Amino acid sequence: MSFASRVGIINRFISKPDDTVLPVSFWEKLKFLFSGIFYDLLLAIGFVILLSFLEPLTADYENLLNQDLYPFWKAIVIMTILPPLIEETIFRFPLKYRRNYLFRGLAYLFKTDFSGFWKKHLRVIVYLFSSVFGLVHLSNYENVDWVFFVLAPIITGPQLVAGLIFSFLRLKLGFVWALLGHFLHNFSLIMLSFLVFHNVERSLVDDEQVSIKTTGIAFEVDRSTRMTYDSSPEGNLLCLEAQNYELQELIDHFYAKDSLKVRDNDRLDLKLYSKTGEGYSREALLEVLEEHYTLHKASKIE
Structure with missing residues (x-):
């Protein structure tokens, strides 16, 4: 049959x-x-x-x-x-x-x-x-x-x-x-x-200004949670590396705390490398994240 x-x-x-x-x-x-x-x-x-x-x-x-x-x-x-x-x-x-x-x-x-x-x-x-x-x-x-x-x-x-x-x-x-x-x-x-999803790397942006890559984490991993970054005098990001990090925590760190809420529980590795000396603005990074993840203003989901 x-x-x-x-x-x-x-x-x-x-x-x-x-x-x-x-x-x-x-x-x-x-x-x-x-x-x-x-x-x-x-x-x-x-x-x-x-x-x-x-x-x-x-x-x-x-x-x-x-x-x-x-x-x-x-x-x-x-x-x-x-x-x-x-x-x-x-x-x-x-x-x-x-x-x-x-x-x-x-x-x-x-x-x-x-x-x-x-x-x-x-x-x-x-x-x-x-x-x-x-x-x-x-x-x-x-x-x-x-x-x-x-x-x-x-x-x-x-x-x-x-x-x-x-x-x-x-x-x-x-x-x-x-x-x-x-x-x-x-x-x-x-x-x-x-x-x-798990340990699968994808490129969010890779142009003349910046390279941003994320690796999804769908299951708990035996790795430490850490984030390091370097900024220009203007506050733009020159580099950023987050390991085993909740996207919500990253958002709260760089933007007004409790102003944005990430839908679900996105945990990831994120690597950002600016290809220019001016760095990559935090506003531009937020636009990239909003394009690939579902973010809401906190007041919208209360």
């Missing part, structure tokens, strides 16, 4: 969920697992692209998950293992009626049988559980307003899609496969963060 065929089966489930277990081998289940997560990540990228076009509307919303940095292996435990265990137990385990002990307990209490109701309304139930699973992730954000809630289905789009695909794995393959899918999904995101 090809990848396209497996995606077709997943799409048919999403359009009309059912709990008939797929009669496939262990190796075919593995293929469904990896196909489902790959498909999930492709759809998530689509939402990320869509959100990039909505950046003027979403720039104020700060993701609380970016507030703290952890060592890579600790991040694996905290983000890849614990959340799937908790969330899959809550949102996917009870999708099978015989494993929904709350409904079965109510059925026993009222001496009735809800299995027919459950089967008849499974489509709505899957959508409801997946929607709640996605919308719970709204709690990751702060500085919200009414626009945020209007955009909520898009902001949490990746989680909504993931919830549906995890539901497919749970109902068509088994709970363990949903758990593995969630593990793999979160692990893939951490690895993407590691490969794309």
Whole structure:
């Protein structure tokens, strides 16, 4: 069976969920697992692209998950293992009626049988559980307003899609496969963060006046935090080197403290070298930082 065929089966489930277990081998289940997560990540990228076009509307919303940095292996435990265990137990385990002990307990209490109701309304139930699973992730954000809630289905789009695909794995393959899918999904995101952002150097400016380079830090590193710089008599920067430094601290050091707020928790290495004797003005540096990072006037986010 090809990848396209497996995606077709997943799409048919999403359009009309059912709990008939797929009669496939262990190796075919593995293929469904990896196909489902790959498909999930492709759809998530689509939402990320869509959100990039909505950046003027979403720039104020700060993701609380970016507030703290952890060592890579600790991040694996905290983000890849614990959340799937908790969330899959809550949102996917009870999708099978015989494993929904709350409904079965109510059925026993009222001496009735809800299995027919459950089967008849499974489509709505899957959508409801997946929607709640996605919308719970709204709690990751702060500085919200009414626009945020209007955009909520898009902001949490990746989680909504993931919830549906995890539901497919749970109902068509088994709970363990949903758990593995969630593990793999979160692990893939951490690895993407590691490969794309962590210790990846990029040039912000490199012209006849100045060279400014930054290296992103996505995970806690065993390096000291320090910043050194040299200025011209006029106060312009001749050179600047910040190591393992929070961008917020750098902003507070060079500009009026508490006047600007950096969205999320950008930690980086930064190197600035002026190619002229006059140095590089601090105002020009701020313009460069505003071009590449999301900064707000403090009064805007209070």
